[in-house]
Amino acid sequence: MDHDDPLDDFTARAVTVDGITKIVHVSGSGPAVILMPEMPGISPDVARFARWIRDAGFTVHMPSLFGVDGAYPTVELGKRVYNHICVSAEFRVLAGTGTSPVVSWLRGLARRAHQDCGGPGVGAIGLCLTGNFALTMTLDPAVIAPVINHPSLPFDDLGALELSPADASAIAARFEREDLRALGYRFEGDKWCTAARFAAYRSLLGDRFDARVLPAAQANPTPPPFFAQTVQTPHSVATAHLVDKPGHPTLEARDEILAFLTNRLTAPPQ
Numbered sequence: 001m002d003h004d005d006p007l008d009d010f011t012a013r014a015v016t017v018d019g020i021t022k023i024v025h026v027s028g029s030g031p032a033v034i035l036m037p038e039m040p041g042i043s044p045d046v047a048r049f050a051r052w053i054r055d056a057g058f059t060v061h062m063p064s065l066f067g068v069d070g071a072y073p074t075v076e077l078g079k080r081v082y083n084h085i086c087v088s089a090e091f092r093v094l095a096g097t098g099t100s101p102v103v104s105w106l107r108g109l110a111r112r113a114h115q116d117c118g119g120p121g122v123g124a125i126g127l128c129l130t131g132n133f134a135l136t137m138t139l140d141p142a143v144i145a146p147v148i149n150h151p152s153l154p155f156d157d158l159g160a161l162e163l164s165p166a167d168a169s170a171i172a173a174r175f176e177r178e179d180l181r182a183l184g185y186r187f188e189g190d191k192w193c194t195a196a197r198f199a200a201y202r203s204l205l206g207d208r209f210d211a212r213v214l215p216a217a218q219a220n221p222t223p224p225p226f227f228a229q230t231v232q233t234p235h236s237v238a239t240a241h242l243v244d245k246p247g248h249p250t251l252e253a254r255d256e257i258l259a260f261l262t263n264r265l266t267a268p269p270q
Contacts, residue, residue, distance in 0.1 A: 041067020
């Protein structure tokens with residue numbers, strides 16, 4: 001995956017929620033899954049993950065939230081995207097600033113996708129910067145299958161969650177009331193998504209947070225330049241640091257995610 005991805009097997013749709021329009025790349029059929037990008041955007045590895053989701057029987061929606069859609073993750077692109085995100089009103093990158101406002105738009109996207117695609121609900125997969133967004137999206141009743149991959153926010157408190165206290169309480173209550181469950185993935189030793197952060201999820205959700213921690217040695221040793229030179233740690237379990245070989249633990253993690261989505265989104269509604 002060492003070149004740009006044209007994304008020509010996706011349909012680019014302009015989706016407006018509360019007066020804000022963003023491009024969403026859509027492909028497939030079946031229940032909806034929202035796959036959010038990681039730094040520095042919808043990379044070829046993120047698009048590959050989207051195709052796996054599509055091929056598993058879902059309508060995958062990739063919203064363009066930052067970066068250049070389909071671009072190979074270079075160090076230069078990562079710097080530009082990081083500088084933009086840090087001053088963007090849509091993202092809360094520091095502890096104590098609460099839930100990122102862009103999640104309200106994403107919840108609206110989930111409602112619309114559920115109306116269009118049907119099924120018992122919608123899946124939400126966050127990656128890195130958007131990792132926790134998958135959990136916050138469960139504030140909307142349409143979202144019933146959250147997958148939290150290596151969540152990196154807030155940057156300045158590695159044991160905190162990117163949530164306001166009110167949102168955290170509401171999410172915990174819904175998980176208990178509706179018997180929801182969230183999957184979480186990280187590599188051991190990841191300096192951006194630490195054991196302390198996963199402990200905070202466990203404190204909030206208890207056993208309803210199903211954590212998976214893979215040994216650092218299982219990460220792809222030759223990821224794209226942004227991950228090799230800027231991230232500098234095993235980080236992206238299902239994308240840049242995935243090893244696409246049968247039986248490899250990262251590929252098995254991908255299969256767990258697909259099985260979780262299948263179980264939650266194709267079962268009869270409660």
